[in-house]
Amino acid sequence: MESSTHTAAALAERFGLVLRGDGAAEIDAVATLAGAGPRQLSFLSNPRYRGQLAGSAAGIVVVREDDAAGLDRTLLVARDPYVAFAQIAALFDPPPVANPGVHPSAVVDAGAEVDARAEVGPLAVIGARSRIAAGAIVGPGCVIGEDCVVGAGSRLVARVTLVRRVRLGDRVLIHPGAVLGADGFGLAMDAGRWIKVPQQGGVAIGDDCEIGANTTIDRGAIEDTVLEEDVRLDNQIQVGHNVRIGAHTAMAGCVAVAGSAVIGRYCLIGGAAGIVGHITICDRVVIQAMSLVTSSIDVPGEYSSGTPLMDARSWRRSAARFRQLDALARQVQALDKEKT
Amino acid sequence: MESSTHTAAALAERFGLVLRGDGAAEIDAVATLAGAGPRQLSFLSNPRYRGQLAGSAAGIVVVREDDAAGLDRTLLVARDPYVAFAQIAALFDPPPVANPGVHPSAVVDAGAEVDARAEVGPLAVIGARSRIAAGAIVGPGCVIGEDCVVGAGSRLVARVTLVRRVRLGDRVLIHPGAVLGADGFGLAMDAGRWIKVPQQGGVAIGDDCEIGANTTIDRGAIEDTVLEEDVRLDNQIQVGHNVRIGAHTAMAGCVAVAGSAVIGRYCLIGGAAGIVGHITICDRVVIQAMSLVTSSIDVPGEYSSGTPLMDARSWRRSAARFRQLDALARQVQALDKEKT
Amino acid sequence: MESSTHTAAALAERFGLVLRGDGAAEIDAVATLAGAGPRQLSFLSNPRYRGQLAGSAAGIVVVREDDAAGLDRTLLVARDPYVAFAQIAALFDPPPVANPGVHPSAVVDAGAEVDARAEVGPLAVIGARSRIAAGAIVGPGCVIGEDCVVGAGSRLVARVTLVRRVRLGDRVLIHPGAVLGADGFGLAMDAGRWIKVPQQGGVAIGDDCEIGANTTIDRGAIEDTVLEEDVRLDNQIQVGHNVRIGAHTAMAGCVAVAGSAVIGRYCLIGGAAGIVGHITICDRVVIQAMSLVTSSIDVPGEYSSGTPLMDARSWRRSAARFRQLDALARQVQALDKEKT
Known part of the structure; x- marks a missing residue:
């Protein structure tokens, strides 16, 4: 990974993001919400990680507008935080260039x-x-x-x-x-x-x-x-x-x-x-x-195809019945016919 | 691929096929029915491609006896057209020989x-x-x-x-x-x-x-x-x-x-x-x-095993019922018993 | 594989196994029960191979206590015969050592x-x-x-x-x-x-x-x-x-x-x-x-998930019914409700 430093304001401008908070905040790496420190940028995209936002020490977080409300920290608001994160992360990990x-x-x-x-x-x-x-x-x-x-x-x-x-x-x-x-x-x-x-x-x-x-x-x-x-x-x-x-x-x-x-x-x-x-x-x-x-x-x-995962004992019962499924359906049809 | 030229008559003799049409017809490559030109040989084996036969510009086509009827073009009739095609195609793509x-x-x-x-x-x-x-x-x-x-x-x-x-x-x-x-x-x-x-x-x-x-x-x-x-x-x-x-x-x-x-x-x-x-x-x-x-x-x-592909919404319903299949079968048995 | 010779007594001592029979019996390789000769050691762990024990010509067999009863041959009794076999087999196939x-x-x-x-x-x-x-x-x-x-x-x-x-x-x-x-x-x-x-x-x-x-x-x-x-x-x-x-x-x-x-x-x-x-x-x-x-x-x-293997004809019937499983279950519920 390459070492480089970027301010929140510069990132906002470069990638067309909306800055909230301290535009002079600097980061020199990216990290997960849970793992980030004050000089690292993180992001929230998958809602299952929303709970980690409040406790994150990240210097800058990229978020969706919806997730930005009420947060008192430096944010970059993006339409798609995952896309913005991918673009920012690439600054630290540029693809190799041919060494002719x-x-x-x-x-x-x-x-x-x-x-x-x-x-x-x-x-x-x-x-x-x-x-x-x-x-x-x-x-x-x-x-x-x-x-x-x-x-x-x-x-x-x-x-x-x-x-x-x-x-x-x-x-x-x-x-x-x-x-x-x-x-x-x-x-x-x-x-x-x-x-x-x-x-x-x-x-x-x-x-x-x-x-x-x-x-x-x-x-x-x-x-x-x-x-x-x-x-x-x-x-x-x-x-x-x-x-x-x-x-x-x-x-x-x-x-x-x-x-x-x-x-x-x-x-x-x-x-x-x-x-x-x-x-x-x-x-x-x-x-x-x-x-x-x-x-x-x-x-x-x-x-889709397939069947859901079950504990093996219950699965064996369902699986045995699958073999007999046509007979079962015929039996139900017969019952249905007889009921009148 | 190697370049070589073969007549319909020569191919018929070499591989034991029945010639119909112009024995002097020459080909120097093989191709699909849809892609073949007049100096290319194609074949019909999978019935799903039968519709392409009439419109094919292939110079020679290898077919089964059944598919040959009524066709006014140069044919090589084979018991198994796919086998004959494999043999003919190999003339243009001989396996590599060791270069000691x-x-x-x-x-x-x-x-x-x-x-x-x-x-x-x-x-x-x-x-x-x-x-x-x-x-x-x-x-x-x-x-x-x-x-x-x-x-x-x-x-x-x-x-x-x-x-x-x-x-x-x-x-x-x-x-x-x-x-x-x-x-x-x-x-x-x-x-x-x-x-x-x-x-x-x-x-x-x-x-x-x-x-x-x-x-x-x-x-x-x-x-x-x-x-x-x-x-x-x-x-x-x-x-x-x-x-x-x-x-x-x-x-x-x-x-x-x-x-x-x-x-x-x-x-x-x-x-x-x-x-x-x-x-x-x-x-x-x-x-x-x-x-x-x-x-x-x-x-x-x-x-076979497995279940057929379904749209995901319908699949989720069937899959949920699969979990309960043993209970369902018992319920049907009980109904069947009670009916008399 | 390396060539080396070991007696039953030496193996028993080295790996903490109980010797039955001739402690001086020598082996210089391992083999399956079916394939072993008198200078080879074999083992019984998977019960499906128990039937091969009587006929085996193996010089030494590693067995569980339960399987040892009534056998008149040289045995090494182990709590886990597969573990003991792995340890003994390694004597003949030591892992390679770095050649710096x-x-x-x-x-x-x-x-x-x-x-x-x-x-x-x-x-x-x-x-x-x-x-x-x-x-x-x-x-x-x-x-x-x-x-x-x-x-x-x-x-x-x-x-x-x-x-x-x-x-x-x-x-x-x-x-x-x-x-x-x-x-x-x-x-x-x-x-x-x-x-x-x-x-x-x-x-x-x-x-x-x-x-x-x-x-x-x-x-x-x-x-x-x-x-x-x-x-x-x-x-x-x-x-x-x-x-x-x-x-x-x-x-x-x-x-x-x-x-x-x-x-x-x-x-x-x-x-x-x-x-x-x-x-x-x-x-x-x-x-x-x-x-x-x-x-x-x-x-x-x-x-587990999935369904059991069936002949393809029967499978197709069960598979077709799987598609209709939700409707079948609803039909059964309706019948159950109506019965009273």
């Missing part, structure tokens, strides 16, 4: 093209016909295969693999262990044995996407697997071949998306949810954690 | 044995007493520990780890980020602290297996974890210690198989399904996506 | 501090201000970023990534592909686009923790993500930012823990279970495989 040059331990194919303003870290490998654009950072231990593009200002943190035919837009951020462009899982059964279906497509990642640690995105079978701009994937997500994910969609960790699924824009997919193959989900759909989407969704809204 | 030799940046233990016809890529590490057979490819950034075998013609694409005592058969294909031979998860609780149970077995992978990106297969506790021949695992699958998977079984992404489970031959395990430990599944079992197998299965067929 | 020194192919930042008694393997990378303590092993292909600590006697097996600000205690064991300290998944939506919330915390891992292959543990947003001592995580587990996991808790493979969840001590989390964010689980809670925890738990015990 190729580390001597990296192995770069003679047919690869690395811009003079790009950084290639120690022990990275770059394959034939791949191109690393200006300002891009290829971190330590990354392996980039053939026919890939890393767009301007993109960053592969460390140990990322782009297997083949992977094209990243600009400002894409990929975390360690992610694998983009591995063979899609295409198999045909022939005379009792599997034969492999060649995977001749690529992967196309739009500008400003973020891909989490150990997430995998397979190459398309014929055409590309596509993430539109500003898609945000958390860790350990699996995206099958020929999937298309719309702009601004975000997925929490461990989601599994099967081949050829098409997902709309501004969707939110909860952790460990599953999406089967060859279906379409429209824009602005929210899928709850660990739910399974088994058919297309064409109405925006929130969807 | 050890890259100067690789670190090979003096006690390892690398066949002169094997390829060891940049920045790979090969440990003591490990053996790389003829025609094998160990890609960039792979780490092979001690006492491993990579069989003839096998390929570790990049950044694959074989930890210890991992023996691969011939023509095994492993995608980046996969980890084979890590310690099985063996723990015993002793006086309030965990102690580690040594994992002295290995991993044995049969011929023609394929292992997906970031998939993990642990070493056995005493004996080996075993995949029989032609097992196909997609990405991010976890296989616990001492599991045994029968020949020709395929698993979609994100499946979790707990220790000592035994799975039969020709099983199909859907994405994100779970299989608990110490159970046995017979041959030819199909498990639906995200289902959990909690006890042995000895009848072939298709199995 | 830095491999010439490793890339160590001038500002890093590597203890002279630590081992840094081939092609490892160690970043600025990171410290590797005495007896630690950083295996081949590991990448350690800036401001990290690897405590005394800890071992990163191979290809482990510590991204930034990750502090490991002593004797921590991390398996290949694990990624600790990647950015937490923090996003705020601003005018229709995501903006990234800086992740300024770190990861703190207590003494004696074990982290499985391809497991990911993100850095905290402001404060640290914390694992207390002796936490045991299997493979492919995802731990979000600011999670806290209590001492001696163990998780099976593929568990997903969302951000800011707090999990108690001595919990057992089953495979592929999910835990949503911002909740608290008390000590000594057991979560069954693939269950989803959606709210805080303050009573120790065992918890």
Whole structure:
């Protein structure tokens, strides 16, 4: 983290916030409400932490107008305190900038093209016909295969693999262990044995996407697997071949998306949810954690599957009855019919 | 992809297909029905794409006999169009062949044995007493520990780890980020602290297996974890210690198989399904996506668990009733008893 | 595995076990009951293997008092045979000891501090201000970023990534592909686009923790993500930012823990279970495989969600009825009301 000092007045002006209290109040770090000291800035966004506001020693707090009433301390009032906090916190943790040059331990194919303003870290490998654009950072231990593009200002943190035919837009951020462009899982059964279906497509990642640690995105079978701009994937997500994910969609960790699924824009997919193959989900759909989407969704809204958590003894009783549910429903119908 | 040109007549003869139309029609690539041009070959296998057939500009289409009727274009009729397509597509994307030799940046233990016809890529590490057979490819950034075998013609694409005592058969294909031979998860609780149970077995992978990106297969506790021949695992699958998977079984992404489970031959395990430990599944079992197998299965067929996706509001009502299901069933029984 | 020979009498004395039979019986390996020969030691702990005891050729068997009755062979009677077996097996598979020194192919930042008694393997990378303590092993292909600590006697097996600000205690064991300290998944939506919330915390891992292959543990947003001592995580587990996991808790493979969840001590989390964010689980809670925890738990015990596995045809009937469950319950209430 970088060391720098900011006054409440300067922050208000820079980020378009409303100042209450002492404009000369200085901070040189951010912190949680509970943990902040007088030279630190904190924020209140999630209402469950409202109780911590009164006792917080934070020098400045970013709040919503509603939460500001009656507080006798230095505040920055924001329409969305979480957004304002994110912007202020970034002052102390600016994203790394490329330190141009190729580390001597990296192995770069003679047919690869690395811009003079790009950084290639120690022990990275770059394959034939791949191109690393200006300002891009290829971190330590990354392996980039053939026919890939890393767009301007993109960053592969460390140990990322782009297997083949992977094209990243600009400002894409990929975390360690992610694998983009591995063979899609295409198999045909022939005379009792599997034969492999060649995977001749690529992967196309739009500008400003973020891909989490150990997430995998397979190459398309014929055409590309596509993430539109500003898609945000958390860790350990699996995206099958020929999937298309719309702009601004975000997925929490461990989601599994099967081949050829098409997902709309501004969707939110909860952790460990599953999406089967060859279906379409429209824009602005929210899928709850660990739910399974088994058919297309064409109405925006929130969807769930599964059953609630119960103590194991009660659960076993409900689960046993689930097996008999059709018989139970028929019994009720019969009773209903007989009652007259 | 390689560039090559093939006529309809030549393809028909080479792969045993029935030619309809112009045997001299030439193609030099494959494509989807919707995307194909006149010098490309496409196929129809999944009935949901049948509507695209009439409008497709493909020069040649591979179809089933049933779908060929009344079509006035160049066709190759196949018993299984997907198999035929896979074979034809492979003409344009032949698997890479070992480029013999050890890259100067690789670190090979003096006690390892690398066949002169094997390829060891940049920045790979090969440990003591490990053996790389003829025609094998160990890609960039792979780490092979001690006492491993990579069989003839096998390929570790990049950044694959074989930890210890991992023996691969011939023509095994492993995608980046996969980890084979890590310690099985063996723990015993002793006086309030965990102690580690040594994992002295290995991993044995049969011929023609394929292992997906970031998939993990642990070493056995005493004996080996075993995949029989032609097992196909997609990405991010976890296989616990001492599991045994029968020949020709395929698993979609994100499946979790707990220790000592035994799975039969020709099983199909859907994405994100779970299989608990110490159970046995017979041959030819199909498990639906995200289902959990909690006890042995000895009848072939298709199995499921879970509940269907619903809009969240309706789901909350059903879920609340699930908690009370046993009481509901008792109430129905009482009503049924009282009715006479 | 090391070769060494031990008598029943010596093992009994060393580990505080009760000897029955021939104290001079010698073994030089461990094995399963079914696979053991006369110079091998086996054990019986899981009752499902009791039937194998009579036929086992093992030279020595470790058993519970209850199982020892009437057996005319050399036995070591233990309160917990699995613990005793783990201790005896470790004689044949001692954990590796650091071979001090830095491999010439490793890339160590001038500002890093590597203890002279630590081992840094081939092609490892160690970043600025990171410290590797005495007896630690950083295996081949590991990448350690800036401001990290690897405590005394800890071992990163191979290809482990510590991204930034990750502090490991002593004797921590991390398996290949694990990624600790990647950015937490923090996003705020601003005018229709995501903006990234800086992740300024770190990861703190207590003494004696074990982290499985391809497991990911993100850095905290402001404060640290914390694992207390002796936490045991299997493979492919995802731990979000600011999670806290209590001492001696163990998780099976593929568990997903969302951000800011707090999990108690001595919990057992089953495979592929999910835990949503911002909740608290008390000590000594057991979560069954693939269950989803959606709210805080303050009573120790065992918890489940989901439905049992069924043949797919029956399942479809039950699943259809689950959708109508609220209507069914209302119908039953109406019938119950009308009956009088």
